[in-house]
Amino acid sequence: MQHNLVIMARTEISTLGEFGLIRHLTDKMEKRQPSTIKGVGDDAAVMKYAAGERVLMTTDLLLEGVHFNLEYVPLKHLGYKAAVVNFSDIYAMNATPRQITVSLGLSKRFSVEDIEELYSGIRLACERYGVDLVGGDTSASMTGLTISITCLGTAREGDIVYRNGAKENNLICVTGNLGTAFMGLQLLERERQVMAANDKATPAFEGREYLLERQLKPEARRDIIEKLREAGIKPTAMMDVSDGLSSELMHICHQSGVGCAVYEDKLPIDFAAAALAEEMNLNIVTCALNGGEDYELLFTCDIKDYEKLIPLDDVYLIGHITKPEYGMNLIGRNGEEIALKAQGWQAFAD
């Protein structure tokens, strides 16, 4: 019923990509509220409503068929993960998650028991991380399951770590291992296809439970945040690895106005993930750089923290920050430099 005779230009979203689109849309945003400290552009927004304390907010929208496939993701795991990835964003600001709201869109395919399963996962995550579920709503949906979760957190004024604080000669560290969640997804997808072709087949998951767990039931690295605090290390920049190491490193470098060098042989890679990659003819380094969904922490810190850093379990030094003109590079095993590319998010491309 729109009688618009003007011929409108049509620009495909794929020409901008997710980050380009968000930048494009939020470029002209003014700040009206004195309480807004940090808006778009980090893991969470930061507000100051009272002296000393800061309030952080992050939100995530998960759509069936895009962000998850219920053929191999149990609803309880999905609920758990949907909550945990929001906690991860708050920890990535060096803050503590406090409350979440959950909104669901549900088609008639879902029963009350299904939603109880989903909620039992959300509740378990809240219990483990000490977070309160304080609101949300439930709607009918035409198609499938939609989950929208928003998380509030708090931090003391001086504690918050943004993406834009990395300085030349800072150390670059990452926790846990990389590419494992991606290999877990490849495994699930392969076995789904095997079983679709042969209904007598059973999935070959033995010895690979860890890969599945990394994909289906990731944890947020609260432990690392606590260890860094105990060790007296405050990162200069930090984010969580949700879209892949390359993409996250590029965010930190762009926002901090620096370059970086990371070493291929320093990337922490899980043995079972490497073995499966070999079997599936995938390059595990590419998976580690671009796989995403690891929910590990990527951070930079001052070189003077080196001695404090070394004793920390599950923290790996993978490179250092350089002058911006040096660019963002992966240093290969033979010393060759390869420019990093962000391949994390291509969903709008054909």
Next chain:
Amino acid sequence: MQHNLVIMARTEISTLGEFGLIRHLTDKMEKRQPSTIKGVGDDAAVMKYAAGERVLMTTDLLLEGVHFNLEYVPLKHLGYKAAVVNFSDIYAMNATPRQITVSLGLSKRFSVEDIEELYSGIRLACERYGVDLVGGDTSASMTGLTISITCLGTAREGDIVYRNGAKENNLICVTGNLGTAFMGLQLLERERQVMAANDKATPAFEGREYLLERQLKPEARRDIIEKLREAGIKPTAMMDVSDGLSSELMHICHQSGVGCAVYEDKLPIDFAAAALAEEMNLNIVTCALNGGEDYELLFTCDIKDYEKLIPLDDVYLIGHITKPEYGMNLIGRNGEEIALKAQGWQAFAD
């Protein structure tokens, strides 16, 4: 790939309804955070992170084909409304909206220009209400448009008005008029059908622009919140009318443990809405009670505020709070009592 041989019970969501489902799911929620003041069950959650000031959070998920129809809702209006309905929830707690996050799920049908239109509406709402857009994300979607908005607000400790404070003999007031947004929707739907049947037809909207505006571009009643404050009236209970007056009155009565009597001849009804209802063979009182999406404020206040209330523009006294055993009743024009029914939300029913 789930090999669950247990026969699971299946309960249809329609047997519980939206409010029943949310109650069912959030029944067992513990409170772990001392900062959680009020969780599920009001227009917004309330947090206390620092002395004096309270932080409020509300969230809304809008799905294409369920909550809006892009055949007659321009994207700019949709963006405006999506933001404003969240502001309305914060005002309904007697608080001030401060920040929002916006997450979008977009199918390939949408171009960058479409999303700019949507955002221009969101931005306009933010500008008018002095709110900052501080985050969000954009995802690909398989089907249509999904909009998830979360709003943070603040209030001083003693100012917040919940749903559970209505007392016997309190006055019941509502602002603006009721049923008009619903009649706007009926008009849009009728003209859509006319035009679908005859592509030379033009929609007959003349003289009815107000009905369309109430449906397509509602406003949150910030003005009323300010007037009540200036007049020195603090409501005892308050909510916004999103699901229909009956449904909202029942929420206040249930949560406050009281009954109510509202008078049919006191319900504020717009003339154009009544005329269209007549033409379409609809009962305008039923539309006013159950139509929803008016985003007016429904509140109760002490009878001693009567003198202060009367001079306020656009505030209508429609009844009073009774003992709980009296029930929740509409008093008809001839004095007959009719028990109120909530018909607002039937989307899960067949």
